[in-house]
Amino acid sequence: MKDLYENEMKLEFLSKSNNEAFARITVAAFAAQLDPTIEELSDIKTAVSEAVTNCIIHGYEDSEGIIKIITKIYHNTIIIEISDTGKGIENIDKAREPLYTSKPNLERSGMGFTIMESFMDEVNIESIVGLGTKVTMKKKIKLLKKESEEELKNNLLFT
Amino acid sequence: MNIEYDNKDKLLTIKINEEIDHHAVEKIRRRADYEIQRYMPKRVVFDFNNVSFMDSSGIGMVVGRYKLISMLGGELSMINVKENLYKILKMSGVSNIIPIKEAKI
Numbered sequence: 001m002k003d004l005y006e007n008e009m010k011l012e013f014l015s016k017s018n019n020e021a022f023a024r025i026t027v028a029a030f031a032a033q034l035d036p037t038i039e040e041l042s043d044i045k046t047a048v049s050e051a052v053t054n055c056i057i058h059g060y061e062d063s064e065g066i067i068k069i070i071t072k073i074y075h076n077t078i079i080i081e082i083s084d085t086g087k088g089i090e091n092i093d094k095a096r097e098p099l100y101t102s103k104p105n106l107e108r109s110g111m112g113f114t115i116m117e118s119f120m121d122e123v124n125i126e127s128i129v130g131l132g133t134k135v136t137m138k139k140k141i142k143l144l145k146k147e148s149e150e151e152l153k154n155n156l157l158f159t
Numbered sequence: 160m161n162i163e164y165d166n167k168d169k170l171l172t173i174k175i176n177e178e179i180d181h182h183a184v185e186k187i188r189r190r191a192d193y194e195i196q197r198y199m200p201k202r203v204v205f206d207f208n209n210v211s212f213m214d215s216s217g218i219g220m221v222v223g224r225y226k227l228i229s230m231l232g233g234e235l236s237m238i239n240v241k242e243n244l245y246k247i248l249k250m251s252g253v254s255n256i257i258p259i260k261e262a263k264i
């Protein structure tokens with residue numbers, strides 16, 4: 001099975017909020033080998049940021065834990081799996097609802113899963129209360145006009 | 160973050176110079192609320208010219224400031240909103256309640 005995948009990477013880091021930027025930039029750097037457009041890359045970064053923020057705020061509720069990201073590239077599709085071993089989600093359907101948040105006092109908008117769903121092609125959530133949550137997202141990178149290498153490099157370095 | 164206050168127009172401009180995520184919003188929120196309550200402006204403008212990234216934490220932050228400013232009788236608008244930020248503001252309906260303006264007023 002394993003050799004079906006063209007590439008794969010694994011990342012583990014502490015659930016500290018200053019790792020949110022690290023996580024999205026690292027996944028975007030890995031995704032860059034698919035020659036995504038600037039918009040596709042931005043969509044991936046946003047979706048990763050939402051999922052990682054969920055792990056920190058909801059999974060671990062600001063206590064320390066490990067967040068794991070596995071990213072696979074298969075043909076022109078990127079599959080990103082983001083998991084925590086935190087408290088889990090009681091009602092996944094409710095969590096997916098736009099504008100629903102379990103933490104309105106923290107000024108959370110409740111748009112996290114809605115953004116992941118609209119920026120990625122597929123979002124799957126598995127969660128067991130007390131054990132943790134795993135979000136798997138897929139996005140097919142359209143093979144349209146490729147960005148010039150220079151532009152891609154600049155985008156990665158400066159955004 | 161750069162703060163500019165025009166006393167004549169009672170216009171407070173808050174220019175954010177970083178990516179807006181969960182990590183960044185706490186600091187932005189605290190500073191913005193402090194400046195808003197200190198100047199009691201008629202108009203507040205968020206300048207996003209130097210913001211290359213924003214996730215849903217930014218929506219919560221902007222809506223929270225909108226509530227505070229409205230409560231104090233002021234108006235909030237946003238300028239220099241990049242395409243990726245606009246996508247999120249539109250999807251969440253924020254652009255329907257807080258006007259996005261083309262350039263500096």
